Amino acid sequence: MKIKMKNYLKFTLFLVFVAINFASIQAQNGNIAGTISDENGLSVPGATILITSLKKGTTSDFDGHFSLVEIPVGTYKLSITYLGYASVDQEITITDGSTTSIEVFIQPKSLELQGVEVVSYGLGSQAKALNTQKTNMNITNVVSTDQIGKFPDSNVGDAVKRIPGITMQVDQGEARNVIVRGLSPQLNSVTLNGSRVPSAEGDNRNVQMDLIPSDMIQTIEVSKAVTPDMDADALGGSINLVTRTSPQGFRLSATAGSGINVITNKPIINGSFLLGDRSENGKFGWMLSASYNNNDFGSDNVEAEWTDEFEYYSGVDDGDGEPILEEVDVDSYTNVFEQREYLVQRIRRSFSANMDYKIDADNTLFLKTIYNWRDDRENRFALQSEMLDGEDMELGDFTITDGKVTSFLAEVTRETKGGIDSKRNKNRRLEDQRMQNYSLGGKHLLGNLKVDWMSSFAKASEERLNERYIVYAAEYAVLNDNKDTRFPIMTAEDVADTSLDNFEYDELTEENQFTKEEDFNVFVNFELPSNIFGQGDGTIKFGARTRLKTKLRDNNFFEFDFEDDYPTLAATVTRDISDADFLAGSKYLIGSFADEEWLGALNLVDGEAVPDEYLRENYNVKENVFAGYILTNQKLSEKVDMLVGVRIENTKITATGNQIIDEEIVTGEITKESSYSNILPGVHFKYAASDATILRFAWTNTLARPNYADLVPSVDVILGDDEIVLGNPDLEATTSMNFDFMAEHYFESVGLLSGGVFYKNIDNFIYTFVGETADDTYGEDTTGYEIFQPLNGEGATIFGAEFAFQRNLDFLPGFARNFSVYLNYTFISSSANGIMNEDGDEREDVDLPNTTPNTFNASLGYNDRKFSARLSGNFTDSYIDELGGNDFEDRYYDTQFFLDFNANYKVNNSLSIYTSLNNITNQPLRYFQGQKDFTQQVEFYGQRFTFGLKYDLFRK
Numbered sequence: 001m002k003i004k005m006k007n008y009l010k011f012t013l014f015l016v017f018v019a020i021n022f023a024s025i026q027a028q029n030g031n032i033a034g035t036i037s038d039e040n041g042l043s044v045p046g047a048t049i050l051i052t053s054l055k056k057g058t059t060s061d062f063d064g065h066f067s068l069v070e071i072p073v074g075t076y077k078l079s080i081t082y083l084g085y086a087s088v089d090q091e092i093t094i095t096d097g098s099t100t101s102i103e104v105f106i107q108p109k110s111l112e113l114q115g116v117e118v119v120s121y122g123l124g125s126q127a128k129a130l131n132t133q134k135t136n137m138n139i140t141n142v143v144s145t146d147q148i149g150k151f152p153d154s155n156v157g158d159a160v161k162r163i164p165g166i167t168m169q170v171d172q173g174e175a176r177n178v179i180v181r182g183l184s185p186q187l188n189s190v191t192l193n194g195s196r197v198p199s200a201e202g203d204n205r206n207v208q209m210d211l212i213p214s215d216m217i218q219t220i221e222v223s224k225a226v227t228p229d230m231d232a233d234a235l236g237g238s239i240n241l242v243t244r245t246s247p248q249g250f251r252l253s254a255t256a257g258s259g260i261n262v263i264t265n266k267p268i269i270n271g272s273f274l275l276g277d278r279s280e281n282g283k284f285g286w287m288l289s290a291s292y293n294n295n296d297f298g299s300d301n302v303e304a305e306w307t308d309e310f311e312y313y314s315g316v317d318d319g320d321g322e323p324i325l326e327e328v329d330v331d332s333y334t335n336v337f338e339q340r341e342y343l344v345q346r347i348r349r350s351f352s353a354n355m356d357y358k359i360d361a362d363n364t365l366f367l368k369t370i371y372n373w374r375d376d377r378e379n380r381f382a383l384q385s386e387m388l389d390g391e392d393m394e395l396g397d398f399t400i401t402d403g404k405v406t407s408f409l410a411e412v413t414r415e416t417k418g419g420i421d422s423k424r425n426k427n428r429r430l431e432d433q434r435m436q437n438y439s440l441g442g443k444h445l446l447g448n449l450k451v452d453w454m455s456s457f458a459k460a461s462e463e464r465l466n467e468r469y470i471v472y473a474a475e476y477a478v479l480n481d482n483k484d485t486r487f488p489i490m491t492a493e494d495v496a497d498t499s500l501d502n503f504e505y506d507e508l509t510e511e512n513q514f515t516k517e518e519d520f521n522v523f524v525n526f527e528l529p530s531n532i533f534g535q536g537d538g539t540i541k542f543g544a545r546t547r548l549k550t551k552l553r554d555n556n557f558f559e560f561d562f563e564d565d566y567p568t569l570a571a572t573v574t575r576d577i578s579d580a581d582f583l584a585g586s587k588y589l590i591g592s593f594a595d596e597e598w599l600g601a602l603n604l605v606d607g608e609a610v611p612d613e614y615l616r617e618n619y620n621v622k623e624n625v626f627a628g629y630i631l632t633n634q635k636l637s638e639k640v641d642m643l644v645g646v647r648i649e650n651t652k653i654t655a656t657g658n659q660i661i662d663e664e665i666v667t668g669e670i671t672k673e674s675s676y677s678n679i680l681p682g683v684h685f686k687y688a689a690s691d692a693t694i695l696r697f698a699w700t701n702t703l704a705r706p707n708y709a710d711l712v713p714s715v716d717v718i719l720g721d722d723e724i725v726l727g728n729p730d731l732e733a734t735t736s737m738n739f740d741f742m743a744e745h746y747f748e749s750v751g752l753l754s755g756g757v758f759y760k761n762i763d764n765f766i767y768t769f770v771g772e773t774a775d776d777t778y779g780e781d782t783t784g785y786e787i788f789q790p791l792n793g794e795g796a797t798i799f800g801a802e803f804a805f806q807r808n809l810d811f812l813p814g815f816a817r818n819f820s821v822y823l824n825y826t827f828i829s830s831s832a833n834g835i836m837n838e839d840g841d842e843r844e845d846v847d848l849p850n851t852t853p854n855t856f857n858a859s860l861g862y863n864d865r866k867f868s869a870r871l872s873g874n875f876t877d878s879y880i881d882e883l884g885g886n887d888f889e890d891r892y893y894d895t896q897f898f899l900d901f902n903a904n905y906k907v908n909n910s911l912s913i914y915t916s917l918n919n920i921t922n923q924p925l926r927y928f929q930g931q932k933d934f935t936q937q938v939e940f941y942g943q944r945f946t947f948g949l950k951y952d953l954f955r956k
Helices: 005-023 124-135 156-160 596-601 814-818
Strands: 029-037 048-051 056-059 065-072 074-082 085-094 099-105 110-113 116-119 140-144 166-171 174-180 189-192 217-223 238-243 250-261 266-278 284-317 323-360 363-387 398-401 404-418 429-446 449-481 489-492 504-529 539-553 556-560 574-576 592-594 619-635 640-661 665-688 693-704 715-718 723-726 734-747 751-763 766-772 786-792 795-808 819-833 854-863 867-876 879-882 891-893 896-906 911-918 925-929 935-940 944-955
Touching (some): 048 065, 156 166, 266 944, 284 398, 323 404, 323 449, 449 596, 734 795
Parallel strands (some): 189 238, 723 786
Antiparallel strands (some): 140 217, 250 944, 266 284, 284 323, 323 363, 449 489, 693 734, 715 723, 734 751, 819 854, 896 911
């Protein structure tokens, strides 16, 4: 199905015309519009608003707003209920053809338990999250920012990992890429106030969650079963980040803190502020906020590659002069070993300005903006030993004992990574990442028609300029120690070979990278009252969305010749990086490298371009998505609600890449256009067994579009390596049919017990195929070349189960009632079909990459009038991260367990002191190859300790 832009606009205008005509058909009716706020004037989402006598009700949105339409003229009692807060009854009078505007403030309630009064200290944030989750029609998990503040999480990614079914991939000790219910990061959607967050990643769609500070977000909502009015590209789920909204009164909040990183003993600087108010007439509200975090840290890293093949030059050549290699049966061993030392400074800044204007009771406009800017400065010192190719090794150049390869000739390199000497780069590689979003929207009542709309512009970019590498190399015999396969090591057989005079100039390069993604979004939603089954409130909702996206990657790479000036490493200015406290073990003494300040000061001119390093990576992709939907939400009985609808999405893609021969000769650009449509129905049922117990069922259909880099129609023939790397503009979108069942019980004292199961039937998942050419299609004498190309697999299935429990233990005696427990566990099992190995045979019993079998979160908290503390644990099981050509080459992300502690003490109602200790277990990031004990990478970050002051002032 193809939907042309002109027809799409006509269809949208037709919907508007029909909706306005429907809205005009009413008589002797009026509306109510209002705002629900807590005792501090902050918005209350998920409140239940009900006119019992009319069986009419609704819930408040994330901004605390609500509206009820088609109310007969008269006087009624409006009831507002909220878990953990005292109920409010308010009398309202409805007049013909007008909208009654009200503001309601609710107060936390105290509970009488066996004669003891229990006051809900600090439970407002938890109550807001659970109320929103309870009143949502679909299956969600909701966390408010104040609830996040009870965990020691500085960015949104670290906060999200506490949610059931969520796994995070770590970068430099911080949670970056989100996996929802076992689906890869690029298969999930991340939105900001309902607008898609663009990605600064060059080769995938991953949204960098560590870019956004947690204190800039009001609410995190994870939808695990999307509804037709939501974007469908959410195979695992959709994460919506809601920024802070204007308060109903004056609010000032500020934090200032510091700390230390144990790995570097360097300080941490934190600071944030928030200021907001509303005009005296209540029409104009505004909120300004900013956040700053300066973290100077690092990591200690060891990496290896494993193989079970060994060959050497037999001393005999064939008739064409080619060497004949002898193969030897050996045990698995490391043929590449690398030790890395990272020094990183990460500065995260965020600015936000949000405002709203209430024109009248029927019309409100809002503007939401956020600008996130992160500088990531990095030096990396890498010592690598790589076994020489078999044709360069003869008898006597290696030792094999009882099938174990214990020594061999290797090329050993010492590499310094840095940047230019400038105020911005500071002799380090500077990764400048920015994400900005500007949204203008409105909410309107046109008679009985509710209309909301929003237009937004979002941009994400990553710029890495003047990134420098200098490498010095030597060739000598190394001892290969694999006795401890988790911590392998290679050392020189003769210590004299490690002399800096022995390391000769190899290369000096400078690279520039730029990636940009821009999104323009427009959507409009219409909602009309409907009572199809005569059981009370129901609605018909329909709308349309346009998303116009462009993605550009523009890199270059230059090589410089300084061999005559600095022929050996001894001729440079060097720095000894060895550290007896290296976290992977004191045996790893890395030695000396070219100094990063010396490298940054070099004057690099007249470099030679190296096209094979960047030509394939450069591309330009345009992706336009046009969508429309219709749904109805109806009560089938007093206890059963049903939402049913369908969404249609049309995707048009134009991708441009390079056709390359021998890695550096561009024979021309290739542009390919494609278009496809998806019809995506969905049904949700919600059964209220009681006021506290809810059962949910959902049947949904979702999709995930291919990565941009995979869609680029590039052809790269690498003659020297007998390899061909291809793009695939014919990739189909991955689709999934999903079934979910969830049961939830909400405790009166603010808590939750839930459990459920889910199943996903996935078609056309994408993986990288490794094969071999059968003819000379890609050029003369290219038969037998190895091909790498992204392809669609046949299908995959995921089955999972979730459990969650959070409860304040207020039924216990004495001070014990101030404790609380937070637990959740997720189990996932998956299988994938249609994945071919390097021999062209289908692999069996393969898990879908990134499906984590077991995930577990637990925390024990304590909270009284003055003091609160929490000990938090996060566990994720090992899983396949990347498929290789066979089982032995598969890469796995290893088990992780993080343990964190934080505490807060209230000096008075406005001022508090906080402290936190992160990564108590010194949990490393670890990958293994094929088998659990074969370390491919292990990276340690050490502990992080922070402390500071927080000030909060509210005035209604």
